[in-house]
Amino acid sequence: MHEKKKKLMEIGMKLIAEKGYHNTSIQEIANKAGISKGSFYSYFPSKKAFTITTVKAFHIQVMEELNQVDVKGDDKERFAKQIAILMKYMEQHKDHIMMYFRSNILIIEELDQQLSDVRVDHFHWLKDNLEKIYGEQLQEFLIDAIIQAEGLLHSYFHWFVLENVDIDKEQAGEFIVRRLHDLITGMLKRESTRLVDVAQIPEIYKSTRGSTLEKQTLQKVLNALKEKVALLDVQQSKKERLYEAVRLLEKEGLEDCNIVVIQGLLTHFYAYDILIDDVSKIANILNIELL
Template identity: 40%
Template sequence: MKNKELQLMKYGMKLFAQKGYHNTSIQEIATAASMSKGSFYLYFQSKEDFITRTIHYHYEEITHRIQATSSRDDLNPKESMAAQIAILVDYVYTYKDFIMMHVRENIPAGQHTDQLMWQMKVENFHWLKDNLQAIYRDTLGEYFIDATIQCDGLLNGYFKWMVMDDINIDPHVAGSYLIKRIDNLVNGMLAQEDPPLISWEALPDAYKMEESGEVKEKLMIRIDELKQMVDQVELSQDRKAQLNEAADIILNELLKDTPRMIMVQGMLAHFRPIAELGPLTEEIANLLDVELLQ
């Protein structure tokens, strides 16, 4: 992402937090970033596009931080999840005013924002599920989905109090404390032996994020074709290198058990503006059942 694009996002978020979405104009964002209104439109199509891509960028940033923590070898699964929760608590406090703006104002979402929010919800579900699986392994059995949903409610309940009621919580204390509460939830379910409320089979297909081997194989072939086409189109070597890196990121995500589809969608957006790559990019998006970002 270009420095000027990040500059606009930085000042736009500040203005939205201070004045609100509807009371902030594109001209004000551009002026705060020491740019012209025309420069704004070089990077964003509209104010709706601006806020969608800003949310997407910061979601990727927090995802990278959490992923770096989850891959640490010096933490056991409970310590890892506690550290990841601490990151989320710190993030909520850092952008509390911006989050509150979303709560208070009726911001026009648009199709791309709606899909982004849905994908974030699905990926958050899998983040919780993967952490619980690492901690409890086969212990949860049929209570896996109920445990994931209850953890989601527990965390979101605290996040809402932090944002809406200005409650102050130490992020590092919160992580270990909430892991203990999750333990209480899980052990309580296992001790009571009540039938689970929701089974894996009852989940909407979007949450299962399962691709057949045939579809995955086809995706790998198409992405390899995309990389070959990048080498053939008339672009600078730097641009070709960026596109090849984006293709590699997509491949790496698709090889994971639970790919971050929002990351894949963001990487695919780099190929769309290039006419020669458009049709193949659309085909890949269709195979993944995601919409291409503008």
């Protein structure tokens, strides 16, 4: 992202967090950023577009960072590190979080859809982590476990962000994962009856496909992969095969999501060191293991 645009978004977030969406004008944002109102419009056609773009960009950035966490063989440690990263982002971007809490911005229909995508991504992030850690044994209580995990995280986020309680981020990740483990093992040992079944939750959460924002994150990585393929010093015929593999990955990853097919397609890139990082990112976004 252009550095000036990024700075403008950060300044605008801070102002909206302080004054509220409706009480913050484009002129005020432009003045604070040291640019003209016309320059603001060269980046964003309206205050609404500014707000929607800011929410989307922030969430994609967070999801990319979480997807890059790689702790081989230890799913609990990976989950704990992701929570720590999430808390660090919240600390660095408190203005962004406060914008949600203090501003009546949900009247913007497009933003309501973006925040819905955020909730779906959050649900699937928890679901993926819990399934990796506990496997088949948790299936009966999976939704209850996700709800409990959300409760733990949101409560600590509240005290950390809104009440300014100083919390060690690394320790918090490990602590929350341990407390969640206590809750889950308690449910499993007591052979209790589940409280919420998957059939009871809204349809938007049941899809095995990712949200719009997750798809955008995947598309961004696939675009980067194509750019790196173009830089390879190999025969054009080999490049064409790699381009075709990327095209098929776009179809499978964004539409069909056949895990076996995706795993096979990713093997085409293993021979090139410059591509390995993007291959790992794709696997993490789609929650699949590399062959």
